[in-house]
Amino acid sequence: MPIPTPHIEAKKEEIAGTVIMPGDPLRARYVAEHFLENAKLVNKVRNAYGYTGTYRGKELTVMASGMGMPSMGIYSYELFKFYDVENIIRIGSAGAYTDHLAVYDVVLVDSAWSRSSFAKVQNGCQDDVMYPSKELNAKILETAENLQIPVKPARVHSSDVFYAEDNMDDFRELYRKHQCECVEMESFALFHNAKLLGKNAACLLTISDSFVTHEELSSLARQESFENMMKVALESC
């Protein structure tokens, strides 16, 4: 596939070897504007903003994945396969399935369970659990400890559906049967693509709402107020 790809217009040398990847394009812009030096907009196709700059002297890209596994599947595949990206760290929001997790808690995904057909359709893989890079997770945990930012390792439910009917899966069942402590919509596809292509992926999440307590953050807070997670991701690089 020649560069640019159908979804990324950046030149190859404009994408760094490590990409920080929120779902939300405006969260990508926030990270670039608040944390990167000399950030340059390198992708705006479909408004999936991507910026490359430096953080403490190291070149980094922050780019949006969009929402859901089809979208994450496209961006992570193109970045790994055609842009030679080695590491992707997703920084997302998640809904808590247990009262062990409260709004603003930061979770490090240690496994992603899903009913998604993504891996089956992509290469016939029947697994329903995907794993992040052990090395990246160890680095992230060490960094969080140094920064004294609490990070909770947990299994996540990667869901294809944000709005499910009440008679469908109950979140307590998903916790009890599959040990999923929170829900988001991309990690399973990201980890699958990383495994497929021999690359590294990890995922940090900030709890934005709770199925247990019904607390929830505004869209602006989901865009901008996840600074602990952002710092851990950036410092880990």
Ligand SMILES: O=P(O)(O)O[C@H]1O[C@H](CO)[C@@H](O)[C@H]1O
């Ligand atoms: O905040 P982001 O990274 O988009 O992650 C979560 O938020 C979106 C749903 O609101 C889904 O993409 C889900 O995974």
Ligand SMILES: O=c1cc[nH]c(=O)[nH]1
């Ligand atoms: O996918 C998501 C993300 C945040 N909160 C949810 O309930 N689901």
